[in-house]
Amino acid sequence: MFSEITLDHFIGTAGEIARLDLPEACAIRLKSLGLFEGQYVQLARSGNPMIVKAAGGKIAVAGDIAKGIYMRVAHS
Amino acid sequence: MSTSVDSTESDHLGTSGQKKSGDKVVAMLGNPNVGKTSIFNRLTNLLAKTSNFPGTTIDRRIGRVELSDKKSITLVDLPGMYSLEATSPEEEVARDFVLGQSDEAPDAVLIVVDATNLQRTLFVARQALQQSRPTVVAVNFIEAARRRGIEIDLNILSRKLGCPVVGVSARTGEGFDRLKSQLAIVLAGPALPLLIQGGSPECPPTPAENVLTVISDDESCGSCRVCPFADGHLWAAALARESIRDGSVVSDETADRVDQFLTHRFIGPVVFAIVMVLAFSLVFSFAQVPMEWLDNGFGMLATWVSRFLPEGDFQSLVVDGIIGGVGGVMVFLPQIFILFFMLAILEDSGYLARAVVVVDRWMRRVGLPGQAFVPLLAAHACAIPAIMATKVIENRRDRLAAIMVIPLMTCSARLPVYTMIAAMLFPSNPMYAAILFASAYVLGMVAAFAIAFLLKLTILPGEPSPLILDLPPYRAPSIRNALRYAYERGWTFLRDAGTVILMISIVIWALSTYPKLSDERFADEMASRSVAVEQLSESELDGVRAAADQEHAIIGRLGRVVAPVFEPLGFDWKISVGVMTSFAAREVVVSTLSILYGLGPEPEEESSLQNRLQAAKYPDGSPVFTTATCVSLLVFFVLAMQCLPTQAVTKKETGSWKWAAFQFVYMTMLAYAAAFVAYQTISLVS
Ligand SMILES: Nc1nc2c(ncn2[C@@H]2O[C@H](COP(=O)(O)OP(=O)(O)OP(=O)(O)O)[C@@H](O)[C@H]2O)c(=O)[nH]1
Ligand SMILES: [Mg+2]
Numbered sequence: 001m002f003s004e005i006t007l008d009h010f011i012g013t014a015g016e017i018a019r020l021d022l023p024e025a026c027a028i029r030l031k032s033l034g035l036f037e038g039q040y041v042q043l044a045r046s047g048n049p050m051i052v053k054a055a056g057g058k059i060a061v062a063g064d065i066a067k068g069i070y071m072r073v074a075h076s
Numbered sequence: 077m078s079t080s081v082d083s084t085e086s087d088h089l090g091t092s093g094q095k096k097s098g099d100k101v102v103a104m105l106g107n108p109n110v111g112k113t114s115i116f117n118r119l120t121n122l123l124a125k126t127s128n129f130p131g132t133t134i135d136r137r138i139g140r141v142e143l144s145d146k147k148s149i150t151l152v153d154l155p156g157m158y159s160l161e162a163t164s165p166e167e168e169v170a171r172d173f174v175l176g177q178s179d180e181a182p183d184a185v186l187i188v189v190d191a192t193n194l195q196r197t198l199f200v201a202r203q204a205l206q207q208s209r210p211t212v213v214a215v216n217f218i219e220a221a222r223r224r225g226i227e228i229d230l231n232i233l234s235r236k237l238g239c240p241v242v243g244v245s246a247r248t249g250e251g252f253d254r255l256k257s258q259l260a261i262v263l264a265g266p267a268l269p270l271l272i273q274g275g276s277p278e279c280p281p282t283p284a285e286n287v288l289t290v291i292s293d294d295e296s297c298g299s300c301r302v303c304p305f306a307d308g309h310l311w312a313a314a315l316a317r318e319s320i321r322d323g324s325v326v327s328d329e330t331a332d333r334v335d336q337f338l339t340h341r342f343i344g345p346v347v348f349a350i351v352m353v354l355a356f357s358l359v360f361s362f363a364q365v366p367m368e369w370l371d372n373g374f375g376m377l378a379t380w381v382s383r384f385l386p387e388g389d390f391q392s393l394v395v396d397g398i399i400g401g402v403g404g405v406m407v408f409l410p411q412i413f414i415l416f417f418m419l420a421i422l423e424d425s426g427y428l429a430r431a432v433v434v435v436d437r438w439m440r441r442v443g444l445p446g447q448a449f450v451p452l453l454a455a456h457a458c459a460i461p462a463i464m465a466t467k468v469i470e471n472r473r474d475r476l477a478a479i480m481v482i483p484l485m486t487c488s489a490r491l492p493v494y495t496m497i498a499a500m501l502f503p504s505n506p507m508y509a510a511i512l513f514a515s516a517y518v519l520g521m522v523a524a525f526a527i528a529f530l531l532k533l534t535i536l537p538g539e540p541s542p543l544i545l546d547l548p549p550y551r552a553p554s555i556r557n558a559l560r561y562a563y564e565r566g567w568t569f570l571r572d573a574g575t576v577i578l579m580i581s582i583v584i585w586a587l588s589t590y591p592k593l594s595d596e597r598f599a600d601e602m603a604s605r606s607v608a609v610e611q612l613s614e615s616e617l618d619g620v621r622a623a624a625d626q627e628h629a630i631i632g633r634l635g636r637v638v639a640p641v642f643e644p645l646g647f648d649w650k651i652s653v654g655v656m657t658s659f660a661a662r663e664v665v666v667s668t669l670s671i672l673y674g675l676g677p678e679p680e681e682e683s684s685l686q687n688r689l690q691a692a693k694y695p696d697g698s699p700v701f702t703t704a705t706c707v708s709l710l711v712f713f714v715l716a717m718q719c720l721p722t723q724a725v726t727k728k729e730t731g732s733w734k735w736a737a738f739q740f741v742y743m744t745m746l747a748y749a750a751a752f753v754a755y756q757t758i759s760l761v762s
Contacts, residue, residue: 025163025470029544031305032159034196038306044332045339049433049446049543055309056195056316058335058549060433062446062542 005073007050008066014042015071022068033059035069099140099150100263101181103174105204106188107197108132108156109548111216114246114557115188116153119256123560127423128553129450130156130546131468134166136173143260144253152182158546159305160203164470174204184210184263191221191228191243192549194320198312201237210262211239214255218243220551226320233319247554331550338430348434355422356517359414360510366410374403393585401581401667402574404685405492408663412488412569415457417562424553428453429545436543442525443532445469445540448478452524455485456517457565459722463729471541477531479729480739481524483722484715486517488569492666493713497706499686512710519714523746572661580657581667584631588672593628623695626672645712645748646705646755648694655712662718703762708755716747 004018017039020027034055035041045051048063061069104112108130117124120139126132137153154170162168171177174185187204189197194215205211215228234241240258244251338347378399385391422428428450436446444452447469455462462482469475486494494516498509532538593601601624612620626632634656635649642652650672658665666685673688692700717723717740727736 026542026544028161029158029163031303032157032161032163032199033544033546034199034305034309036303036305036309039309044335045433047341049436049545051335051339051433051547053332055199055313056193058547060429060436060543060545060547062436062440062544064542065544 002072002074004070006067007052007061007069007071008048008063010043010071010073012043014040015073016040018070018072020069022065026065026068030059030061030065030069033057035059099148100183101150101152102141102184102186102259102263103152103182104154104186104188105170105174105200106156107158107190107200108546110156110188110190110197111246112156112188113137113153115186115214115216115244115255116151118246118249118252120151123564124153125561126557127420128426128548128551129423129428130548131166132156134464134467136169141256141259143256147260149259149263151186157200159200159308164468166467174207182209184212184259186259187211187213188216189213191215191217192224192226194228194316195309195313198315199308202308202311205237205239210265211237212255212258212262213237213239213241214251215241215243216246219245219248219250229319229321233315236315236319328549334550335430335547338427339433344430344434348431351422351427351431355418357510359411359418360513362414363411367407370403370407370409374399374407377403389589392589393582396671397581397585398578400670401584402578404666404670405577405663406570408488408492408495409566409569411491412457413562413566415488416565417558419454419457420558420561421553421555423450424551424558426548426550429547432543432545433547439525440540442529443477443536443538443540444481444525444528445471445474445478446543447545448474451478451482452485455482455487458487458489459483459485459719460725463722463725466729473536473538474540476730476735477528477536477540479726479735480531480536480742481528483717483719483726483739483743484520484524484527486520486714487719489661489663489719490516490713492663494710496666496669496685496689497710500689500701501703501706503686503690516710516714519711523715523750527742527746576661577664577667580660580664581671584653584657584668584671587631587634588626588629590629593625597628598624631672644755645708645751646702646759647709648692648700650692651700651705651709658713659718660720662713662716665713702759704755704758707758708751711754712747712751714747715743715750717743 002018017035017037019037020030020035022030030036034057035052039054041052041054043050044053044058045060048066049060050063050066051058051060053059104116106112109128109132111126113124113126113133116122116137116139117126119141122137122139124133124137133153133155135155139151139153140148141151142148152173154173155166157167157170160171160175162171174182176182185204185207187201189201201213213233215230215233218228221228228243230241230243240262242251242255242258244255338344378395381399382391382395385394431453432446432449435449439446439449448466450468451462451465454465459482462485463479466475466478466482469478494513498512501512502508598621602620627636631653632649635653638656639647639649639652642655647655650669653672654665654668657668669689670685673685673692689701690699694700723736723740726739727733730736
């Protein structure tokens with residue numbers, strides 16, 4: 001079983017994006033930068049802003065954006 | 077400072093940049109920061125601004141390239157973009173041009189990708205390839221990749237992409253001959269069959285592929301099985317894996333650790349403060365010696381010229397008007413050159429993007445987005461490129477807020493004024509002078525943040541939109557680029573000093589020399605003021621005569637009209653005139669004051685501007701430049717909007733005179749009020 005947790009509450013160093021719940025323009029920008037549903041990302045800095053690594057790039061995102069990025073977590 | 081001063085096409089169509097009708101048009105396209113402008117500069121021999129910050133190019137640039145076969149093409153450098161689904165205005169410029177939605181479609185496309193990061197940069201390349209135009213792919217940073225042990229199989233890449241692929245390095249010039257010949261071949265021959273399907277006629281797109289080129293709003297990534305982004309990125313990742321021959325790509329752990337450090341909650345801000353202080357103190361310490369040379373040089377020139385020219389109006393025009401006026405401002409060339417050099421180096425290293433991460437949280441509180449940091453920093457050199465650089469801010473509210481406060485930052489044109497005042501207040505104490513400088517900088521910044529906060533509470537309500545910033549890799553900054561950039565900016569400064577300031581200097585000289593006071597009128601006036609001319613020594617008489625001459629001249633009369641306005645700030649009529657003339661360009665105040673206080677008899681020893689100002693007295697004998705007046709003058713110049721070109725750029729970038737007018741009015745009022753408070757407080761205390 002899987003459930004979702006937003007990126008700002010995510011604990012760990014890497015995970016998979018489950019979905020984006022953000023305004024259209026933000027979502028498009030994230031997706032062009034390689035943050036799309038199903039993408040595997042690594043966390044390089046937590047806090048606000050946080051830094052994630054994906055698709056060969058490094059992206060800083062504000063807390064408000066992180067709140068709209070849902071990560072997949074395995075249920076224990 | 078993600079800027080390019082010549083933002084419009086027509087501005088920089090130099091002789092080599094002219095588009096010749098009949099030339100084929102090649103558009104450059106790729107992610108931000110992959111080196112498009114660097115390649116463009118190398119191909120066209122032009123000097124466009126490049127830097128290690130995404131979003132450096134903000135408008136298209138056009139240049140002409142001679143290909144190897146004596147044919148020439150028109151090359152168009154475009155703002156970088158992450159995908160053809162543009163989300164910002166500068167991406168729209170690029171997209172519309174590539175898709176041929178603007179006036180003229182390009183004949184071919186030059187896609188630039190980054191050899192050290194193929195995966196990321198191939199994504200938009202794929203979207204562009206689907207346009208089925210003749211295409212050449214340039215794999216830039218090839219030398220950097222090789223150094224890091226990344227070896228790319230260009231043949232595999234070429235086969236998979238279905239177009240010629242050339243490895244190049246804009247830094248070393250490697251591969252440029254091949255790039256030119258490939259461009260010639262592609263432009264001459266028939267369109268190559270594209271292997272990536274999408275829009276090519278002989279291969280009708282499948283529905284899934286079709287989604288790759290156009291996504292309609294309702295279809296955007298509902299289910300990621302047909303998500304064009306996922307598709308594109310997975311394709312790019314796979315292709316990057318296949319074409320990189322040596323799999324042992326160096327891990328970027330070091331960069332990660334540096335990032336951790338530079339953006340650390342507590343260490344980050346400390347490093348930030350150190351970097352800023354260090355950068356600015358280096359600027360001032362390096363500039364000191366060449367500035368003294370220049371100052372002495374102009375002094376010697378003036379002495380030399382006055383020996384050769386016969387005494388009279390013409391000598392006065394050359395020595396006081398031209399050499400005094402223009403020289404007074406030109407002395408600042410070293411400071412400006414070094415300031416721009418430092419900014420270019422800082423930005424090129426990749427540090428500035430980390431600084432954005434550090435300051436974002438604080439800037440947000442006052443209603444500015446983190447992205448506004450780089451323009452605000454650039455504003456310390458000049459507000460004009462800084463205002464243009466706000467194009468990287470997508471949200472209009474955020475952008476307006478940034479534009480409104482940018483001119484409060486201490487730009488290089490204010491340095492002459494600061495230096496003049498520091499020299500008067502602390503002539504023999506460089507330490508205090510440095511503190512005065514720092515305070516002026518801080519006053520500008522504090523004012524900018526306070527105003528941004530007020531704007532947020534009043535006419536620009538709302539929160540700045542949250543940060544999404546692509547962090548560029550750390551790179552060894554290119555000294556050559558930084559020198560070129562600093563040279564270009566320094567030259568602009570010289571050109572302005574040579575034209576605008578020269579003109580204003582001559583006008584001020586003329587206004588303060590004519591009409592001449594006749595000897596009889598002078599005698600009458602002295603008599604009416606009951607001055608016993610006979611009892612004055614010769615030098616005293618000269619001084620009185622010069623003052624009377626000036627008051628009689630047009631400028632003296634104008635000065636008396638405006639003087640009451642500035643009297644509460646502690647300015648005499650000459651300073652008031654200086655303030656008025658500096659509304660066109662603030663550094664002019666220095667040349668105006670050096671003319672107004674310079675005319676007349678030379679003080680005994682040195683005749684530096686500082687000595688003359690210090691010697692200036694009111695008719696009752698009290699000094700003009702008291703501490704209160706100096707501080708008030710400084711505060712006024714920190715805060716006032718005195719730059720016509722900036723106003724024009726504000727109008728252009730905001731689209732209305734309304735904002736330019738608002739900026740002018742609020743800054744002038746703020747400057748007046750703050751200078752008033754400063755003068756009255758200090759006068760009271762002392
Ligand atoms: N080592 C190395 N550095 C390069 C090369 N090409 C460009 N650079 C550097 O990469 C940075 C980005 O270059 P730009 O030419 O500004 O990139 P751009 O694609 O025009 O960027 P935008 O205008 O932001 O879209 C600069 O710091 C250049 O000095 C290269 O081949 N090798
Ligand atoms: Mg560029």
